[in-house]
Amino acid sequence: MTTQGLFPERGSKDEIETGSIFMPKFDEHGLMPVITVDAASGEILMFAYMNDVALERTIESGEAHYWSRSRQGLWHKGATSGHVQHVKSMRVDCDQDALLMAVEQSGGACHVGYQSCFYREVCIDGSKELITVGAKVFDPDAIY
Numbered sequence: 001m002t003t004q005g006l007f008p009e010r011g012s013k014d015e016i017e018t019g020s021i022f023m024p025k026f027d028e029h030g031l032m033p034v035i036t037v038d039a040a041s042g043e044i045l046m047f048a049y050m051n052d053v054a055l056e057r058t059i060e061s062g063e064a065h066y067w068s069r070s071r072q073g074l075w076h077k078g079a080t081s082g083h084v085q086h087v088k089s090m091r092v093d094c095d096q097d098a099l100l101m102a103v104e105q106s107g108g109a110c111h112v113g114y115q116s117c118f119y120r121e122v123c124i125d126g127s128k129e130l131i132t133v134g135a136k137v138f139d140p141d142a143i144y
Contacts, residue, residue, distance in 0.1 A: 006052045010096075017094050025097040026052060031067055032099060036109070038116075039088040039102035045109035046117040050099070062087050064103060081143045083107030108137040111144070 010016060010023045026032050031049040038045055050058065054065040054074055064085035068075040078084030085103035092099055110117040113136035120130040 006056045016096055022092065023096055024052075024055060024092065024099075025095065027097075031069075032097060034066065034099040034101055036064065036085065036101045036103055039104050043116055044118050045085075045103070045105060045115070055099075058087060058101075059090075064101065077109075078106065081107060081111075081138075083109065083138075085109070111140060112136075113138050113140045 008021055008023050010025060011019065011021065015021065016023055016025075024032055030051045032051075032055065034048050034050050036045045036048065037043060048066040049069060050065070051067040051074075054067050057065040057074070057076075064077040064087060066075045066077060067073075084106050085101075086106070087101055087103055089102045090099060091101075105115075108115045110119060114134055115137045116134070119132060119134045121133050123129045123131060
């Protein structure tokens with residue numbers, strides 16, 4: 001997976017950090033990390049990656065597309081489940097190598113049935129147990 005020139009070449013440090021041209025930086029695997037939050041509540045829904053094609057399709061369509069590392073393929077969020085993410089805003093960090101996307105989520109974001117993929121809390125009391133914080137919003141067996 002290589003960058004296909006869908007975005008401008010990276011400019012100077014000043015252009016990248018304070019300029020007005022989007023020059024995303026993808027890692028050595030051609031990926032960029034994306035944190036996706038609910039536009040209304042600010043709740044973190046998921047963490048994923050985009051390659052240049054997923055980023056381009058997201059910008060063009062207004063619906064979230066990601067790169068699935070497990071399937072090694074482009075992934076239109078909600079194509080199977082119907083739980084599409086409509087992008088309301090997209091922010092890039094200071095050195096343009098990470099994205100923060102605010103979306104309107106239809107249905108749950110997590111493939112195991114929860115609104116958020118971050119539905120468990122790690123106990124920091126030394127036990128390292130996981131506590132589920134939330135209820136399922138859909139039955140994954142009925143969808144997948």
